[in-house]
Amino acid sequence: MKAQSLVHALRDTAYLDGIDVGAYLDLVREQHPQLYAELDFGRDGAQQALASLAQVFNEFETDDRDNGRGDSYRRAQQNIAVRMTGIRRLFELAGGVQDVRDLPPTWRILDLLAGDGLLTRALRVLAPQVRDGVISSDIARTMVTAALAAGLPAIRQDARFLFIRSTTMDAVILAYGSHHVPSDDRTTVFQEAARVLRPGGRFVVHDFEEGSPSARWFSEAVHRHSAAGHPYRHFTAEELRRGLGAAGLRGIRVHRVYDPFIMRAATREDAAGQLADYMHDMYGLCGLDRGDATRETVRARVWHLCEECFCFGPHDGGADHTDTWPRHPAVYRVGGQWVAEIPRIALVGVGEK
């Protein structure tokens, strides 16, 4: 079937809640014409990919089911400042620039695990010249619906099969959840990312190193205390290098990037307490609410877990700014403000097409 007629045939296929493919295409044509020009629902395999999407309901949809944390996750992400340090560095690596403010205004980047568009909202603050350059892409209906409702260019698709034309993107980011892609499917995702990159474009893969304190948080805290658990394998540096190479990318580098959680507030108690709330909501740590725990008790439990997991040795990481970051969660004063900081080091691979 020709691509055009395939798209026509797919128009009635369910896509987002109450929105079929045709309604989605009409909305994007009207509100995000550049994204519309980059879409390709006529690719071979699109029909099957849409049928598979219809079966997906993951832990990031809602809090309503026994295994969900979607609503609380989105609530936490309303604060775009907490993870800004690491996000800024990812954009710089993706753009090949020293400073995010040097990114060109026409920059196009696809965020493959976008949630409800945190990275898009962050880039609007970090580099306002790149207006709506980030396309938010996610497999979860509610995440994509929330991004579209906020006026962001967004698409629902599995990172393993993209409804995006080849050689259209300056950069692709797979971040803050790459471990959710099963090990056997990671090469497919890397190859899809490479396909949509234009020559010279960069693919950035962010995750956490197997066996590191950053990965320990997921096995010791999230797996034990969230409703869905967290039975996912993280990455090794070698796996990142191999995957990027298998996708045909070159100039491959693996970085250790400082990627902390930081909360600022007027008092010590507020800074630490609000950061504990953020961690509780983002990771759905409902197991810590057991008994008739007060808000203060839950906050203390979250903070204690963070202290147990995010504990780095003097030589850990080789990350950016190695000399300045705290080796364990800390609350300190800067000027008139209190800062709560939970250190974390991400493993980040970059390859160029």
Ligand SMILES: C[S@@+](CC[C@H](N)C(=O)[O-])C[C@H]1O[C@@H](n2cnc3c(N)ncnc32)[C@H](O)[C@@H]1O
């Ligand atoms: C931890 S969230 C990250 C969201 C956002 N980037 C952030 O930093 O807050 C991971 C996201 O990846 C999405 N996801 C998981 N597997 C996916 C896949 N195979 N394709 C596309 N999205 C996927 C989930 O639905 C979820 O929204």
